[in-house]
Amino acid sequence: MQVGKDTVVTLSYRLTTLQGELIEEATQDQPAAYLHGGYDGIFPKVEAALEGQAVGAEADVMLEPEDAFGDYDAELVRMEEADLFPPEVEVGMQFEGASEDGQHYMLYTVTDIADGKVVVDGNHPLAGQTLRVQCRVVGVRSALPEEVEHGHVHGPEGHQHH
Numbered sequence: 001m002q003v004g005k006d007t008v009v010t011l012s013y014r015l016t017t018l019q020g021e022l023i024e025e026a027t028q029d030q031p032a033a034y035l036h037g038g039y040d041g042i043f044p045k046v047e048a049a050l051e052g053q054a055v056g057a058e059a060d061v062m063l064e065p066e067d068a069f070g071d072y073d074a075e076l077v078r079m080e081e082a083d084l085f086p087p088e089v090e091v092g093m094q095f096e097g098a099s100e101d102g103q104h105y106m107l108y109t110v111t112d113i114a115d116g117k118v119v120v121d122g123n124h125p126l127a128g129q130t131l132r133v134q135c136r137v138v139g140v141r142s143a144l145p146e147e148v149e150h151g152h153v154h155g156p157e158g159h160q161h162h
């Protein structure tokens with residue numbers, strides 16, 4: 001069976017920085033699964049590389065920031081009063097908050113604390129980075145109708161909400 005629209009693809013993969021630093025991996029024994037066909041289950045560029053492939057196929061894909069977590073946007077860095085935060089606030093903590101325009105929720109990471117101010121950065125921690133995905137197709141099957149309806153994989157490697 002080939003990877004195509006509405007197939008469930010099981011992968012082993014390594015996601016690394018360009019310098020080879022490991023960010024995330026799934027081994028052959030504990031692979032990850034996604035629903036193929038534009039459901040946002042995986043980076044679109046990796047999905048494109050796997051289209052039409054079969055079990056055993058390997059892909060090695062470079063992701064520019066715009067193909068991964070976006071360019072770094074200096075305007076997403078904000079300075080807030082420290083008393084808006086819990087007293088145990090420290091660098092590296094993450095908070096959900098409204099975006100500047102109040103239109104949606106964003107994840108902010110605390111990057112500095114000084115003089116009663118807390119600096120938070122709304123960029124994804126991997127924004128601006130070129131990443132590399134090396135993956136191998138471990139399995140391909142047809143998606144179940146309710147997986148297509150939900151837009152994600154069910155079962156041991158996917159969502160379990162039955």
Ligand code: ZN
Pocket residue numbers: 146147150152154159161
């Ligand atoms: Zn579901």
